[in-house]
Amino acid sequence: MDFAELVRSRRTVHNYSAQSVPREAVQSALELSLWAPNHKLSYPWIYTWVGPRARAELAVLAVLLKSEKGPLNEVKAKAIQDSMMNPAHLIALAIQKSNPHREHEDYATLSCSVQIASMDLWAKGVGTKWSTGGAWMHQKTYEILGLDPALVRLEGGLIIGVPLGIPAAPERPPLAKFIKETT
Numbered sequence: 001m002d003f004a005e006l007v008r009s010r011r012t013v014h015n016y017s018a019q020s021v022p023r024e025a026v027q028s029a030l031e032l033s034l035w036a037p038n039h040k041l042s043y044p045w046i047y048t049w050v051g052p053r054a055r056a057e058l059a060v061l062a063v064l065l066k067s068e069k070g071p072l073n074e075v076k077a078k079a080i081q082d083s084m085m086n087p088a089h090l091i092a093l094a095i096q097k098s099n100p101h102r103e104h105e106d107y108a109t110l111s112c113s114v115q116i117a118s119m120d121l122w123a124k125g126v127g128t129k130w131s132t133g134g135a136w137m138h139q140k141t142y143e144i145l146g147l148d149p150a151l152v153r154l155e156g157g158l159i160i161g162v163p164l165g166i167p168a169a170p171e172r173p174p175l176a177k178f179i180k181e182t183t
């Protein structure tokens with residue numbers, strides 16, 4: 001697959017089988033992700049590999065948060081739990097806290113890194129989803145993951161696993177819509 005085809009074919013995957021993905025595949029994707037541009041070489045990444053205890057606690061929190069928004073039947077609750085328990089790997093994404101300008105640039109670096117890791121995994125047939133929803137940004141999640149909110153800013157989770165299905169590509173508007181030209 002050439003580069004453009006790889007980029008266009010990648011989809012955010014929402015449903016995962018319980019199939020495993022070798023840890024080394026994720027490790028090498030994360031290593032590659034550190035080649036993202038990184039202004040002032042601040043090395044902002046804090047990748048937290050979410051283990052089984054933390055996963056189970058995040059699943060409980062995610063169900064609780066959803067139930068606070070409205071009634072939740074067993075099927076929906078199970079689907080939320082599965083979304084935390086099924087994927088082969090979960091990596092919490094965070095950057096170091098510094099000052100607003102630095103954090104803005106560090107978030108850009110993190111975004112570049114996440115895309116590099118996602119593309120690397122996609123090329124190996126592994127799906128990903130960057131999620132900022134549910135429990136991923138919650139205060140309690142810092143506790144569950146052992147992160148100090150005074151030092152670290154959580155930016156979501158990278159969900160990694162074997163896709164159960166690949167969603168249709170959402171439309172990308174034409175480039176002309178986003179381009180301006182000055183004299």
Ligand SMILES: Cc1cc2nc3c(=O)[nH]c(=O)nc-3n(C[C@H](O)[C@H](O)[C@H](O)COP(=O)(O)O)c2cc1C
Pocket residue numbers: 010011012013014129130131132133134156169170
């Ligand atoms: C910073 C960021 C946060 C995201 N958070 C979520 C999320 O919480 N839930 C979700 O379903 N998708 C999330 N996504 C994925 C986007 O919704 C997805 O990229 C978009 O729908 C386009 O689909 P595609 O990636 O398949 O092209 C997030 C993407 C980014 C970059």
